[in-house]
Amino acid sequence: MACKVGIPRALLYYRFSRLWPVFFEKIGCEVKVSDETNKATIDQGAASVVDEVCLPVKIFFGHLDWLSDCHVDYLFVPRIVSIEKKAYICPKVMGLPDMAATAKKDYPPFISPLINNIRGEKDEEYIRELSPYFSCGKKRLKQAWLEAKKEQARYDQKISKEFWIEEGLKDDDPELLNVLVLSHCYVAHDRYLNMNLLEKLKKAKCRVVLPENISDELLERAVKGLKKKPFWTYGKQLLGAAFWFSRMPGRKGAIILTTFGCGIDSFIGNMAERHFKKAGIPYLIITLDEHTGQAGLETRVEAFLDMLRWRRKHYENNFPTYGEYLDTIARDAGIHRAYSCCTSHDK
Ligand code: SF4
Incomplete structure (x- = not known):
């Protein structure tokens, strides 16, 4: 034919x-x-x-x-x-x-x-x-x-065996960060849509982990503890990757990269966010839409990476991106979730 x-x-x-x-x-x-x-x-x-x-x-x-x-x-x-x-x-x-x-x-x-x-x-x-x-x-x-x-x-x-990492970057490099990009494959690999985020992270000395780098067996195992198995393939993949990543050794942070109008991400992203908070993993939420600007995205990502490195150097534990410290103050003061601190520009 x-x-x-x-x-x-x-x-x-x-x-x-x-x-x-x-x-x-x-x-x-x-x-x-x-x-x-x-x-x-x-x-x-x-x-x-x-x-x-x-x-x-x-x-x-x-x-x-x-x-x-x-x-x-x-x-x-x-x-x-x-x-x-x-x-x-x-x-x-x-x-x-x-x-x-x-x-x-x-x-x-x-x-x-x-x-x-x-x-x-x-x-x-x-x-x-x-x-x-x-x-x-x-x-x-x-x-x-x-x-x-x-x-x-x-x-x-x-x-499934390849993380995105700049050639020549060593595992013991003090600047190396493990960054999970929690996203659907068609968002993570569409360079125009995500403004070449993966390459930017690589250049900033990050080892980029994507859900696809984790085998199906490991993802299945990671979500086993949930009361109910996620109904959607991509929901399971994203949550499994979030759970798996929290056990990955090394200094790390997660970027929840979602797109405007995604129904699945609206609640899976929230579950992942709550998990990162609980596990003490700093995270950044980026929602892409038709009007997202390159400069805005770069500034947020750079600030996020700087913060991860700064925390590493100074063992600093106040004002984390996930708001735990502020929540603790609020709780101790008897204020029920008075406010939260989050690096997202959407929430
Ligand atoms: S709603 Fe979300 S999961 Fe569905 S096609 Fe759009 S981006 Fe993908």
């Missing part, structure tokens, strides 16, 4: 960046992955879809628009319901094909297989979902699918 398939570089593309392109290439398609996000992508996406959706979904639509002008034959917009057993993906991701059908632009036809792994579906079920779109036969589809899965597994294995 010689056709050109467009894959938007947004949302779960960052989770399956090997699986889907390799699969399409193996069955003989030409693959066009949209360029990295830029201002025009965000503006176009915001104009194409309803205002109420989160920023990453707007960006997704910006990529769809961009690909539509690239003469692709099909756009790949899968209906993803679940990517692992007994956990769902965010409802906004599930509804992408429907949102796209009602968007303000005419798109090329979609390839929209259902991806639902809630009961631990077998490969055959995915092949059955994909086969109506292709004429190359189930055998070839299966072979391509298995090879693409292998490629993705190799990549996952590689990134």
